[in-house]
Amino acid sequence: MQEAELHDLSDDADYAASQQEGSASMMRCDSSKLSTSSETEGAEIVYLKDNVAIHPTQYAFERISGRLKLIKQGSALFMTWIPYKRQSTNAKLSEKDRNLYPIRAVPFADVRSIRRHTPALGWQYIIVVLSSGLAFPPLYFYNGGVREFLTTIKQHVFLVRSVEDTNVFLLNDFQNPLQRTLSSLELPRAVPIPSMPSAPVLPRESTSHENQERTDVGISDLFRESHGNGFRPLERRKSNQSDDYSHKPSDDAEGVAVQSPVAPDPVEFDKLSLVWGKPRQPPLGLEEWATFLDSEGRVVDSKALRKRIFYGGIEHKLRKEVWAILLGHHTYESTYAERKHQRSIKKTEYETIKSQWQSISPAQAKRFTKFRERKGLIEKDVVRTDRSLSFYDGDDNPNVNLLRDILLTYSFYNFDLGYCQGMSDLLSPILLVMEDESESFWCFVALMECLGPNFNRDQSGMHSQLFALSKLVELLDNPLHNHFKQNDCLNYFFCFRWMLIQFKRELEYEKTMRLWEVLWTHYLSEHLHLYLSVAILKRYRGKIIGEQMDFDTLIRFINELSGRIDLDATLRDAEALCICAGERGADCIPPGTPPSLPVDNGLLYSQQDEVL
Numbered sequence: 001m002q003e004a005e006l007h008d009l010s011d012d013a014d015y016a017a018s019q020q021e022g023s024a025s026m027m028r029c030d031s032s033k034l035s036t037s038s039e040t041e042g043a044e045i046v047y048l049k050d051n052v053a054i055h056p057t058q059y060a061f062e063r064i065s066g067r068l069k070l071i072k073q074g075s076a077l078f079m080t081w082i083p084y085k086r087q088s089t090n091a092k093l094s095e096k097d098r099n100l101y102p103i104r105a106v107p108f109a110d111v112r113s114i115r116r117h118t119p120a121l122g123w124q125y126i127i128v129v130l131s132s133g134l135a136f137p138p139l140y141f142y143n144g145g146v147r148e149f150l151t152t153i154k155q156h157v158f159l160v161r162s163v164e165d166t167n168v169f170l171l172n173d174f175q176n177p178l179q180r181t182l183s184s185l186e187l188p189r190a191v192p193i194p195s196m197p198s199a200p201v202l203p204r205e206s207t208s209h210e211n212q213e214r215t216d217v218g219i220s221d222l223f224r225e226s227h228g229n230g231f232r233p234l235e236r237r238k239s240n241q242s243d244d245y246s247h248k249p250s251d252d253a254e255g256v257a258v259q260s261p262v263a264p265d266p267v268e269f270d271k272l273s274l275v276w277g278k279p280r281q282p283p284l285g286l287e288e289w290a291t292f293l294d295s296e297g298r299v300v301d302s303k304a305l306r307k308r309i310f311y312g313g314i315e316h317k318l319r320k321e322v323w324a325i326l327l328g329h330h331t332y333e334s335t336y337a338e339r340k341h342q343r344s345i346k347k348t349e350y351e352t353i354k355s356q357w358q359s360i361s362p363a364q365a366k367r368f369t370k371f372r373e374r375k376g377l378i379e380k381d382v383v384r385t386d387r388s389l390s391f392y393d394g395d396d397n398p399n400v401n402l403l404r405d406i407l408l409t410y411s412f413y414n415f416d417l418g419y420c421q422g423m424s425d426l427l428s429p430i431l432l433v434m435e436d437e438s439e440s441f442w443c444f445v446a447l448m449e450c451l452g453p454n455f456n457r458d459q460s461g462m463h464s465q466l467f468a469l470s471k472l473v474e475l476l477d478n479p480l481h482n483h484f485k486q487n488d489c490l491n492y493f494f495c496f497r498w499m500l501i502q503f504k505r506e507l508e509y510e511k512t513m514r515l516w517e518v519l520w521t522h523y524l525s526e527h528l529h530l531y532l533s534v535a536i537l538k539r540y541r542g543k544i545i546g547e548q549m550d551f552d553t554l555i556r557f558i559n560e561l562s563g564r565i566d567l568d569a570t571l572r573d574a575e576a577l578c579i580c581a582g583e584r585g586a587d588c589i590p591p592g593t594p595p596s597l598p599v600d601n602g603l604l605y606s607q608q609d610e611v612l
Contacts, residue, residue: 043073047152051142052081054101064101068139070152077108077156079128081139103128103136108157114169116146160579278575280568281312283514289318297336299325305332310523313514319433326520327446329439347438354409374419378407385424389509391432402431406441413445420455423448425501429513453594454500464593465499465530466492471588472534476577480541487550494554498533503565511567518571524578526595531581535573536565 047070053063066083081103106128115127117138125140126149141149150169153159162168292305299305306326314322324330329346330339357371365372382403386392392399406427411419427444434440453461470492474481484490497505502519504512519528537544540561549557578585 043071046070046072046077046156047149049141049143049145049149052145053140053142054081054083054137055140056101056137063140065142066102068149070149070156072156077153079106079108079111080104101137106130108153108171111171113162113171114150114153115165116150116167116169118146118167158580278311278572280571281308283313283315284308284318284322285315286318289322297339298334299332302332306521306523310518310521314517316433316510316513319513319517320435320439323430323433323517323520324439324443326517327443328449329442329446343439346442350409350438350441353413354405356412357408370418374411375408377421378404378411378419378424381421381424382407386428386509389432392428399431402437402440403427406431406437406444409441410444410448414448414452417448417452417455422455422501425504426451429504429509429516433513450595451502461594462496462499464590466495468527468589468593469495469499469530469533472530472577472581472585473537475584475588476534476581477538477541480537480545483545483548487548487554489551489554494551494558495533495537498536499529502529503532506562506565507567508563515567515571522595524575525586527589527593528574528578530589531574531578531585532570534577535570536561538577539570539573 047068049068051065052068053065055063064083066081068081069079071078071080081101083102110130110132111128112131112133113129115129116124117126118124123140123142124144124146125138126146127135127138129135150159153169153171157171160170162170288308292299292301292308294300309322309326324339325332325334330342334342357375360368360371365375382400385400385403387400392403403424407419407423410423411417426447427440430443430447431437431440434443451461454465455461470481470484470490473484473492484492502512503515507515515532525531540557543549544554544557547553581588
């Protein structure tokens, strides 16, 4: 809606006043460099909009119009809205009433969210909500500019659209240690952190009372507005006037709070939960699953289904049916009848492949070294795989024999790859869920289509993932990356097991299955397991850096995390990191890096990079 074209403002005294001073020429979003005092450290106006109004009453003619600014100083972004001085003598609102509404120098570090309203008729407006829960009155954009306002904010601070309400844009949650850490790394859209009594001040920030007063003066001067006719340019404040001025703040400078950025507390980072991603939901159940299917069994909306599973997982009794679809053994478009038919066809095909090794006689096996070696390795591994589970425990357990048979059959199906240690860990949950030899085999085949490179002899798949992980840590936590560099840990081999078998030995069995089905959704990224690894390392960064862990100590520490990882919290962290990293994170991952599933661009979608 083009408000400037639809609404005649020629009879608006506020608008007329702005035109007299030539302010119309300043209705733009490009940067305008300011020079006020040495204390402002290169502050600049990055957004300026006239005729942004507050409606103190229900009557539009009693609105209070003013000028909205976004001002960047150093790494901090501030918002200010100052009303014009009324020229009309018939104004019903007194000057005292009008002075109740100015917004002076609000740092975006104190802003929790911005809600955008776009009514069918009338003007767009926004509501700015502070971290304290208080909200400013709605700001009406009479000449448009809400999109540019949000876009400009996004260029300077971290801004993300709420998954609960697409008209709400979330900014800083400083109870979230993840954002606090990102803020200190000078990532784009990371914002400075408000000072807290227990938080250290960065070395570049002065802690003296005198310098703090000077900073207050510079900021106050920057945000001053003239209440004369129209507007006057911001006046340069000489540095030798700063001390006197700091003791005599103007009315416009009252309430300006200037807080210095602080470094994140790595110890506190360990203790607090990074509850920043969307909260986890209950698992998908049978009744809800039915709502995703049409009368013939086709999945109606695969993206909605994947998103639902990403945030909640699947009830165990439903996994058998859904896993086969998630893994690609059955397509989303297949009907009940088609899936039943495919199971029959694939069962016959499986038996044919299986017969290849079953028909090998002992005499033939003596001259088949590769078969003997693989068979011996498989038999050694399966008797050590998940034997604590009732499904696999006990002597002569038929399910252990099924593990062996499926893995041997796969070694003939994919003879070039064969069998490697770790494959039994990947097959075990699939067999437990599917409870069918043929279906388990074909689901395992689908899984190995993407994880097969993990087991290449040259370890190319593993190296590409570990390289990508190192780049992501460098992007998202450079101090931690530097610690690894100083201690000769840049190969990230201490995360080898995480990549190889997808955290299978780090989590309880049920949590492993829940994680895998989340990874298989491809929601946000096909490399979510890499962000999960970054999230775990960041959660324990204080201990890792504080104890100056070298490579050997780090390996022991990582192994000791087994069974102690909070999956729900880590998934939320990984989601937040993935969103924050955005395209820069994707650029860290080399083409061909093994994903959680084969890449299908039609099934990948993002909740972040939408048009504002």
